[in-house]
Amino acid sequence: MPAISTKNLTKKFDRVAAVNNLNLSIEKGEIFGFLGPNGAGKSTTIRMLCGILEPTSGEGQVGGFDINRESEQIKKIIGYMSQSFGLYQDLTVDENLKFYSRLYIPEKKLAAQRIETVVELLQLGPYRKRLAAKLSGGWRQRLALACAVVHRPQIIFLDEPTAGIDPVSRRILWDFLYELAHGGTTLFITTHYMEEAERCNQIGFIWKGDLVACDTPEGVKRSLVDEHILSLKCADLNHAYKFLRTHELIKDVNLYGDEIHLVVANAREAIPLLRAALDSEQLSVDSLKQIQPSIEDVFVALSKKSSNG
Secondary structure, three states: OOOEEEEEEEEEEOOEEEEEEEEEEEOOOOEEEEEOOOOOOHHHHHHHHOOOOOOOEEEEEEOOEEOOOOHHHHHHHEEEEOOOOOOOOOOEHHHHHHHHHHHHOOOHHHHHHHHHHHHHHOOOHHHOOOEHHHOOHHHHHHHHHHHHHOOOOOEEEEEOOOOOOOHHHHHHHHHHHHHHHHOOOEEEEEOOOHHHHOOOOEEEEEEOOEEEEEEOHHHHHHOOOOOEEEEEEEOOHHHHHHHHOOOOOOOEEEEEOOEEEEEEOOHHHHHHHHHHHHHHOOOOEEEEEEEOOOHHHHHHHHHHHHHHO
């Protein structure tokens, strides 16, 4: 039995479908990445799966419990880390952990042991007596994650857990998430970071309530088989970008740091023609070659395709 499954799960607000006929199947111990722009339906989906928000229609199970009829049982087996920092600002790190652990763990000794474990794993030791309000963004996220997992839930929902934190804190959080998954915990994570999507076992992309892709990261990349991606490096990127936006061979063009990614129908045919076109504009090409699409390339393409379709 999957850890999380949905069948035609739908939530409407004033006749607008925030989530539309969502079908998911997530196995135990899997890290599932849920991607999409703001307002796409990610947080609404999590709230339904957590038993916080009642669906308009459809079905869903979390840990074997029905989200429509057994929401209270679901709340006992999950952890939830919200998009905004939801802990008590006027309590210390220790006090927050004690409060959340005792909500789920009646035995004081066991609760204390679990607190020591998460404090050590997330390196919270030096900040135990500090008020939550006085923590930096990265340390607040670590504390929020510690409170979400202190009772060792079977399934954890994390709504943009690494948003706005530094790379070191992000790495530490992900190392901890890997340990949880290896121990059999199922993780449902929303993120805007494409490199984090690569870390997941399975990823889904939601657009205006519709699930437009769901597969492994490699499977999602292979879904762009009808288009090729070219990488262009040249001295004047801005000039090249403006020129190529209207070129007949280009389906899409996007800037990525010191290069431009071009979407074309056929790389072999397009490369010599584009080199000639750039040369006619007196644009010196450092390199122009076909590359494998990244997760970001795929989701940019899916977003534009869904928006136009």
